[in-house]
Amino acid sequence: MRRGILALLGLLAAGCVDDSQQQARITVLAAASLTDAVEALADSFEIAYPGYRVALSVASTSLLARQIEHGAPADVFFSANVAWMDHLEARGRLVGPARELFGNHLVVVGRSDMSTLSSIHDLAGAQRIAVADPEHVPAGVYAREGLECANLWKATESRLVPTIDVRAALLSAQTGAADVAIVYASDIRMVRAMRVLLFWPSDCAPNIRYAVASLRGGSNPHGAERLVAFATDPAQRGLWERYGFVPFP
Amino acid sequence: MMLSQEEWEAVMLSVRVALLAVGVSLPIGIAVAYDLARHRRPYKFVIENLVQLPLVLPPVVTGLLLLILLGPEGVVGGWLRDTLGLRIAFTAWGAALAAGILAFPLLVQTIRVAFEQIDPEWEEAAYVYGGSRWAAFRHVTLPLAARGIAAGIVLAFARAVGEFGATIVLAGNLPGQTRTIPLAIFTRINQIGGDAAALRLVVVAVVLSMLSLAAHAWLTRRLHRNRFAR
Numbered sequence: 229m230r231r232g233i234l235a236l237l238g239l240l241a242a243g244c245v246d247d248s249q250q251q252a253r254i255t256v257l258a259a260a261s262l263t264d265a266v267e268a269l270a271d272s273f274e275i276a277y278p279g280y281r282v283a284l285s286v287a288s289t290s291l292l293a294r295q296i297e298h299g300a301p302a303d304v305f306f307s308a309n310v311a312w313m314d315h316l317e318a319r320g321r322l323v324g325p326a327r328e329l330f331g332n333h334l335v336v337v338g339r340s341d342m343s344t345l346s347s348i349h350d351l352a353g354a355q356r357i358a359v360a361d362p363e364h365v366p367a368g369v370y371a372r373e374g375l376e377c378a379n380l381w382k383a384t385e386s387r388l389v390p391t392i393d394v395r396a397a398l399l400s401a402q403t404g405a406a407d408v409a410i411v412y413a414s415d416i417r418m419v420r421a422m423r424v425l426l427f428w429p430s431d432c433a434p435n436i437r438y439a440v441a442s443l444r445g446g447s448n449p450h451g452a453e454r455l456v457a458f459a460t461d462p463a464q465r466g467l468w469e470r471y472g473f474v475p476f477p
Numbered sequence: 478m479m480l481s482q483e484e485w486e487a488v489m490l491s492v493r494v495a496l497l498a499v500g501v502s503l504p505i506g507i508a509v510a511y512d513l514a515r516h517r518r519p520y521k522f523v524i525e526n527l528v529q530l531p532l533v534l535p536p537v538v539t540g541l542l543l544l545i546l547l548g549p550e551g552v553v554g555g556w557l558r559d560t561l562g563l564r565i566a567f568t569a570w571g572a573a574l575a576a577g578i579l580a581f582p583l584l585v586q587t588i589r590v591a592f593e594q595i596d597p598e599w600e601e602a603a604y605v606y607g608g609s610r611w612a613a614f615r616h617v618t619l620p621l622a623a624r625g626i627a628a629g630i631v632l633a634f635a636r637a638v639g640e641f642g643a644t645i646v647l648a649g650n651l652p653g654q655t656r657t658i659p660l661a662i663f664t665r666i667n668q669i670g671g672d673a674a675a676l677r678l679v680v681v682a683v684v685l686s687m688l689s690l691a692a693h694a695w696l697t698r699r700l701h702r703n704r705f706a707r
Contacts, residue, residue: 263667283654294541298545299551300566
């Protein structure tokens with residue numbers, strides 16, 4: 229019986245052996261908010277370059293950056309935030325410079341039965357405003373920047389409901405836990421029964437930039453280079469737009 | 478309810494990872510549980526504390542500590558890779574390790590209770606009749622604790638299947654390699670129109686957990702009955 233158990237464990241372990249030795253595999257780390265867009269990009273990349281297979285691991289930008297710092301064997305990183313890219317570049321983790329991909333806008337959203345806001349200053353009238361944690365979550369940091377720029381930070385700070393990520397802020401407004409939420413324009417595609425109440429005024433719009441880079445720890449530098457070139461090709465503008473992002477002019 | 482091929486992959490991977498986690502940690506768990514149940518060591522509370530720690534520590538913290546130690550450039554991880562060619566971080570081994578460590582307290586605690594319910598005199602009787610320590614353990618203690626051990630296995634399995642926080646930090650979220658049920662649910666939540674797929678996996682997770690808990694309840698009920706029969 230003991231031999232049987234050992235054999236079983238061996239079998240399980242064998243089933244768990246990874247196939248990262250395959251030359252054609254490109255391991256991609258992507259910010260959770262990019263899940264759909266990068267999956268779609270990977271699909272068209274695999275059609276354009278049939279020899280490659282993209283394995284996509286998604287988590288928050290900050291966690292992925294930490295993993296890269298600790299030597300994650302990944303080829304390409306899609307970051308929701310340029311600051312983390314700079315952080316990795318300073319630590320010598322990138323091959324070549326990071327390439328900026330596209331931008332995003334902040335919007336104020338509410339349930340679809342709510343009336344639109346005529347100006348950003350109407351936010352001062354909202355009881356509870358859900359926002360990703362302004363301390364460290366990129367979406368929240370941007371929201372704070374935008375509020376400070378409009379001189380609304382002091383007036384609204386006590387009524388902000390910080391959430392763990394931007395999707396949670398959206399959910400708070402959707403369920404009525406908050407009156408409105410400040411989220412990315414690309415997020416609003418996620419949910420029905422919600423509407424954009426206000427596009428953030430362009431004079432106070434924070435500079436939201438997504439970036440991509442190939443990584444030093446990867447096993448497939450050629451594939452990585454191809455994928456980065458593919459992602460930054462102007463031909464992909466339509467794809468990014470389809471997922472709510474704002475390509476640079 | 479039909480699962481897609483990718484969802485099946487996540488379910489089967491979860492089961493494999495959890496079985497591997499429990500399988501590897503079981504001998505260690507039995508040894509630690511027996512030691513805690515039978516011996517009074519001077520620093521017993523330290524061992525107890527260390528064993529219980531993953532139960533109360535945020536799993537993300539456990540994952541981060543493991544990543545620092547076992548990452549490709551960590552002290553232990555680098556050594557394992559260079560000497561044994563074994564890579565833990567960002568592989569299914571890492572997922573199994575994270576799940577195993579998080580499930581370890583439940584495994585040890587359940588087995589320990591089973592050992593404590595066995596009267597030490599029964600083991601002593603085995604020595605009197607000339608048995609070695611190992612023989613007494615093998616032929617008296619283990620069979621008497623079998624149900625408790627089985628209950629521990631089931632509970633640890635359930636915890637291992639549900640592990641998320643440490644897994645995503647140590648092992649990443651790689652489809653087919655480390656994307657177990659909880660990570661697959663997380664991925665689907667982040668997708669437009671992923672709700673249905675997420676809910677299907679939620680149903681699988683709930684069913685697996687309920688079956689495990691039912692098995693655990695059945696096993697421990699028999700355990701208590703045994704005790705009263707004694």
